Amino acid sequence: MKEYQTINEISGPLVYAEVDEPIGYDEIVEIETEDGRTLRGQVLESNDGLVAIQVFEGTSGIDREASVRFLGETLKMPVTEDLLGRVMDGTGQPIDGGPEIVPESREDIIGAAINPYSREYPEEFIQTGVSAIDGMNTLVRGQKLPIFSASGLPHNDLALQIARQASVPEEEEGDDEEASEFAVVFGAMGITQEEANEFMDDFERTGALERSVVFANLADDPAVERTVTPRLALTTAEYLAFEKDYHVLVILTDMTNYCEALREIGAAREEVPGRRGYPGYMYTDLATLYERAGRIQGREGSVTQLPILTMPGDDDTHPIPDLTGYITEGQIYVDRDLNSQGVQPPVNVLPSLSRLMDDGIGEGLTREDHGDVANQMYAAYAEGENLRDLVNIVGREALSERDNKYLDFAEAFETEFIDQGFETNRSLEDTLDIGWELLSQLPKAELNRIDEDFIDSYYVEDEGEAVEATAD
Incomplete structure (x- = not known):
């Protein structure tokens, strides 16, 4: 492990350092400041003896005298079934005062793409307890079904309702084992401290925390950390689903904050912007997250996603909802007019759609009618x-x-x-x-x-x- 003191530029959340050997993309970096702090980062770009490092904790306190160490591996998430009931920060560190995590495995947060040939078609019903979803836009195991909302609407309340109520109904009477294998992974990005307190109070009050893993990235945390949080959550979900046979529902909120972090990093790298200043590769980046939902042949578990995003200016043609709609299998609309009338949850079923609903309902799956x-x-x-x-x-x-x-x-x-x-x-x-x-x-x-x-x-x-x- 080599140590460098060759930082030549600091730009926003990025640190640029000169190196004399090849450095791998996404490699983990430790930066030790003069005051003794050790910050973690990730290689964002590597070429011509110069590497760009995105620092998870922010670049405050880093100067040209700081030491840079490249660890030779990508970021990994320590996973274990004991994560259920735990609360983590946006970088995967426990913040609930509980014991240290003793991992059964350490998994790469980028994950492994599911071979399309090995995918099992989603066609099994998940009950959320919300009539507008269960009755009109049914969610099935292995699906990715986003919730399109807007600023000031109660999408967080809807997310919490689904998190505590979601279950896998029994297909055979007397089979209680499958119902106990349902878990929720909740990834929050860029939320306020008040929202975080509401989430935790609700999880603890209703007992939903016992079957959940919570990752919380707050609004005052570094923006670059938001690019890591959903990947940590999905890595945990994949482990529980494909190694421990859980049916896992992943709720990610708010994807708009995630995309704003991508735009901030792109601006710091002086990239040529795409639509409305967002990176041109945002479609690909979002796909690397959404496509991690699914089922695998021969495995009992499944990963189902409910990403939540707030549409800037209530505009569903904005790049974030627009690209999300292309990748995912439908959308649930939270409506401002219904909310002003006091309807809870204010879901507008007319523009909402679940493309896999027909495969997840009917004879042998739900009631025939x-x-x-x-x-x-x-x-x-x-x-x-x-x-x-x-x-x-x-x-x-x-x-x-x-x-x-x-x-x-x-x-x-x-x-x-x-x-x-x-x-x-x-x-x-x-x-x-x-x-x-x-x-x-x-x-x-x-x-x-x-x-x-x-x-x-x-x-x-x-x-x-x-x-x-x-x-x-």
């Missing part, structure tokens, strides 16, 4: 939304009886189906039963997306209509 109910409610709610625009022009009195039923359905759909509160955990049975109660407000003739056998089994007859039909 699931798909038909979701399609019919989506169509009815969309028609009700369109009629609301018409009402603003001609007034409700000008609409037909049929149109008024759809308007009533849209109102009831928001207040009874979507608005369940952040503390309510609904089973899929509860969600579908509520859906049938709402669809029963419409005439049977309007239920053209549902199999007649399901209508006969679940449609709730209005007593007045039933008496009239009997008389006829």
